[in-house]
Amino acid sequence: MKNRTEEHRERLEAHVFVCTNDRDSEYTSCGQVGAEETASAVKDWLRERDAFWTAVSVSETSCLGLCSEDGTAISIQPRNTWYSDVTPETVSELLESEFGPNAERVGDDG
Template structure:
């Protein structure tokens, strides 16, 4: 397996926390969403080499659209409100290979 294709999909959740009163992903449930996604991917046996990796990221510079996550290699950016949005991203994009248009930013 080529190093550049180690994961079929790689998901980065912005976890940025601002302390100056401006909006940020950390204050909009990013930690809980990332933990939920990680648990769900493991439950579905989709984690690990050749499969899906869920990661935390520092500032992704899109807090105004937040909370946000980005899926690579295709570079699709999503926002979300709750766990059902995360579940839809997992089902439609990460596993199904589609795009959740209503959540794209």
């Protein structure tokens, strides 16, 4: 086992968690409303700005507790910001508001 905490902290400024939970239930889950496409849109937006895996990591996660039939749940840490109803079409607006149009505010507190 190798502890890489300090190495990771030095390069990583934020972590975007995208709920991709898909469950068989009477209630809608993020996985049923385009979560995979939303996660791809987040990664693409960051890649286009050279921020993916350099300053911002992205993880697909299980339920964040904000499921909605109108879109996917996203949390950005350590900013402690939480969003619901995110669609691939709204990813750009969300990430621009958090990180700036060119990801120039990645290291800021938002």
